[in-house]
Amino acid sequence: MNKTILITASLLGIIGIVLGAFGAHGLKQLISIEAQQTFETGVRYQMYHAILLLFVGNTAYINLKTKRIIYVLVMIGILFFSGSIYGLATNALTSFDFKSIGFITPIGGLLLILAWSFMLIDFLKMGSKNSN
Template sequence: MEKKILVVAATFGFFAIILGAFGAHALKKVLTLDQLTSFETGVKYQMYHALFLLFVGTTSLVTIKDKEIIFYFTLIGVLFFSGSIYLLTTSSITSIKSKFLGPITPIGGLFLIAAWGMLTYKLLTKK
């Protein structure tokens, strides 16, 4: 499980760098300032959670079972939160109908909050 967490963390980081560069260069010319700011928010949160998963995957302070739950909360959270932001902000240039994704973004945020909350709880209650 720890290897899986670290591989996903590295993958999230890898793609956050690529998407950040893509946003700063290619998308800067075709998105509005508000769209670009939202896209950058998706990239930031993806990178924050790549680093978060690096910590979760390498710490010995939480059990494997707890790491697994935190991992899946984070995975779903990043895919829903950042993924929906990417699709929503680029829909004007991709022609992907993504309005239905609007409610997915806060659900992703709730999963991310749950991951951090669970980690905090497990660290506080560790004996």
């Protein structure tokens, strides 16, 4: 599981850098400044969670079951949150109206919050076990 998490984190980071460069340079003339900033928000959250997965895949302080839960929550959360933001920011460039699926953005955000919460719960459990 750790290898899968680390490989996924690396891929999310690579894709985040590519999308960040694309947003800063390729989209500059095509979408508004506000839409560029929105796009950058998606990239930023994708990168934050790539780093989170690097930590999760490298630590022994989170149990395997929780690692799996965090992995799934982050993957779906990034797809929903960042993915929908990428679509909404570039909505003017496509024939599909991403506003019709904009409701998944906060669902993605909630899944990301849950991923961090599961990690916190594992840390709190660890603290009570080690204090005896």
